[in-house]
Every structure is written in structure tokens, then in C-alpha cells.
Amino acid sequence: MTPGTPATYGMRFRGAAVGRATLRMGTRRSALALAQSSAFARALERATGVRVETVGVTTEGDTNSAPLTAMGGTGVFVQAVRAALRAGAVDFAVHSYKDLPTAGPSDVVVAAVPVREDPRDALVTADGRTLDRLPAGARIGTGSPRRAGQLAALRPGLVVVPLRGNVDTRLGRVRDGRLDAVVLAAAGLARLGRLGEAAELFAPDRLVPAPAQGALAVECRADDAALVRLLGSLDHVVTRAAVDAERAVLAELEAGCSAPVGAHARPVGRGLDLCAVITETDGRRRTFRRAEVPLDPAGAAAAGRELARALRKEH
Numbered sequence: 001m002t003p004g005t006p007a008t009y010g011m012r013f014r015g016a017a018v019g020r021a022t023l024r025m026g027t028r029r030s031a032l033a034l035a036q037s038s039a040f041a042r043a044l045e046r047a048t049g050v051r052v053e054t055v056g057v058t059t060e061g062d063t064n065s066a067p068l069t070a071m072g073g074t075g076v077f078v079q080a081v082r083a084a085l086r087a088g089a090v091d092f093a094v095h096s097y098k099d100l101p102t103a104g105p106s107d108v109v110v111a112a113v114p115v116r117e118d119p120r121d122a123l124v125t126a127d128g129r130t131l132d133r134l135p136a137g138a139r140i141g142t143g144s145p146r147r148a149g150q151l152a153a154l155r156p157g158l159v160v161v162p163l164r165g166n167v168d169t170r171l172g173r174v175r176d177g178r179l180d181a182v183v184l185a186a187a188g189l190a191r192l193g194r195l196g197e198a199a200e201l202f203a204p205d206r207l208v209p210a211p212a213q214g215a216l217a218v219e220c221r222a223d224d225a226a227l228v229r230l231l232g233s234l235d236h237v238v239t240r241a242a243v244d245a246e247r248a249v250l251a252e253l254e255a256g257c258s259a260p261v262g263a264h265a266r267p268v269g270r271g272l273d274l275c276a277v278i279t280e281t282d283g284r285r286r287t288f289r290r291a292e293v294p295l296d297p298a299g300a301a302a303a304g305r306e307l308a309r310a311l312r313k314e315h
């Protein structure tokens with residue numbers, strides 16, 4: 001960059017606004033977490049002229065291979081990263097948004113929800129077969145009760161096998177023949193440049209994704225106003241509204257419904273088309289509904305809660 005150009009001036013000015021030439025970014029150390037956080041870091045550097053340094057944090061979700069349901073849910077991926085934020089070891093943190101519990105602490109804020117990656121679930125099979133073409137008795141791996149319930153409803157004859165681990169581990173189970181198929185987030189494959197390995201990408205109203213799947217949450221300390229503003233330059237309004245609606249469905253259903261939940265909002269016209277599902281983990285019951293949602297944050301959350309109440313009544 002040539003010194004003295006208007007672009008350089010603008011970058012210096014904005015970097016100076018947070019009073020730090022270099023920002024430290026907290027992230028988990030998995031290949032997926034590093035890929036998504038470094039993509040965000042590059043975008044932030046381009047947009048604002050700050051420099052970003054990566055600080056890898058190991059979380060309980062990385063060191064403990066027990067099922068997430070036995071460990072207190074997806075929150076196990078975020079606690080250690082938030083602790084680094086509170087301790088001042090990092091300035092901001094990048095999380096997979098679907099790993100954030102719905103009840104957030106008040107001392108950290110989601111300062112940016114960047115534009116979303118592919119939100120769909122993907123099927124990977126050894127020979128490229130789609131779900132409908134898997135033979136009865138085929139073994140399909142997932143550790144997610146949401147995926148298990150919906151897969152069992154779609155294909156009652158399949159055998160769902162519990163599976164956890166990083167993307168590489170899960171894909172390896174198909175390659176080594178221990179499983180016939182695995183279902184995982186398309187966003188994870190895309191961020192690792194492996195989306196081409198998917199045999200099928202499920203339409204979001206057929207296999208409804210997890211709330212906020214494919215989205216990132218960029219958090220910083222709530223009292224760091226200049227940084228909240230700087231990170232906010234990468235906020236994507238449509239993604240934020242969609243995620244607000246989807247997480248409102250989940251938050252409302254967590255009170256009094258332990259069944260797995262999917263929720264997904266897709267931009268349509270000037271609003272969002274929100275669909276949500278509750279299943280039993282064995283797939284014997286599946287309740288599905290959809291609703292139109294306005295693009296503003298308060299309206300999106302209210303519409304999500306209303307859809308959740310209707311679902312709960314019906315299920």
C-alpha cells in the first residue's frame with residue numbers, strides 16, 4: 001500500500017479509533033475454527049486497516065470426546081474462549097454461532113454477525129449415493145439429536161450411529177468403510193474447501209438446519225465501545241435477523257421441550273421465510289411449521305418466539 005493514499009489514511013484513522021494497531025483474536029484451534037476465524041480476520045483487516053493476530057484457545061469441547069448432550073451442550077466450545085476475552089488475553093473472539101447457548105452473559109456482546117456461509121446440512125457417502133438411494137440398514141453417522149431425529153423421520157430403515165469429532169475424523173469414517181454415510185454442516189466442508197465431497201445438500205425445509213448454522217458470532221467485551229463499532233462494520237443485517245429469528249425459536253422451546261429443534265430463516269423478498277421443526281430423536285414424530293418474518297431484529301425475534309409456541313402446542 002502506498003503511504004499517503006486516501007485508502008491508507010482512512011485505514012490509519014479507523015485503526016486509531018480503537019487505539020491499537022494490532023487486535024488479538026481468540027478462536028478454537030480446530031482446522032475449521034482456524035479457517036473461519038482467519039477468513040474473518042482478513043476481511044476485518046481489509047475493511048478497517050487494523051492488523052489481527054490469532055490466539056488459539058483449547059476448549060472442553062476439544063479435549064473431551066463424550067457426547068455433547070452429556071457435557072452440557074454446545075456451550076462447551078465457547079467458555080474457554082470467553083474466559084480469554086474477559087481476562088484481556090484477546091480483544092475479540094470468533095465462534096460458530098450455533099455453538100453459543102441462547103442465554104448470553106451481559107459482559108460480552110455479539111458485535112458482528114458476518115455474512116453467512118452455506119447453512120445447509122450435507123450428506124457424504126462412500127459412493128456418492130443420495131439419502132433416498134441408501135439401502136435399508138445402511139449406517140449413517142451423526143452426534144446430533146436434531147439430525148438423528150430428522151433422518152429417522154425421512155428414512156426410518158436406516159441405522160443412526162453416534163459420531164463426534166472434527167470434520168476430518170467424521171469424513172474418515174466413511175472413507176474407511178466403518179460408516180455408509182455421515183451428515184455434517186455444509187459450512188464446515190465449504191470453509192475447508194471440501195464441499196465437493198458432499199453427495200447431497202439437503203433443502204432447509206427437508207432437513208432443517210440448527211439455529212444459526214453456517215453463521216459466525218464475533219464477540220468482544222461490552223464495555224469496549226470503540227471495538228464494538230469497528231467490528232460492527234462487518235455485520236450483515238440479513239444474516240443477523242435470520243439468526244435472531246432462528247435462535248428465538250430455540251430459546252422459546254428450551255423452556256418446556258427437550259426434543260431436538262431445527263430452525264432456519266431464508267431471505268425472501270423484503271423479509272425472511274422461517275421454518276422450524278421438532279422431532280422425537282427416534283423420528284416417530286415430526287412437527288413442522290413455517291412463518292413470514294420481518295427483517296428488523298425485534299420483529300424477527302418476536303416472530304421466532306410465536307412460531308415456537310405454535311410448534312410446541314402442535315407437537
Ligand SMILES: NCc1[nH]cc(CCC(=O)O)c1CC(=O)O
Nearest residue numbers: 096098184185187188213214215
Ligand atoms: N457443533 C459443532 C459445529 N459447530 C459448527 C459446525 C459447523 C459450521 C457451522 O455451522 O458454522 C460444527 C460441525 C457440524 O455441525 O458439522
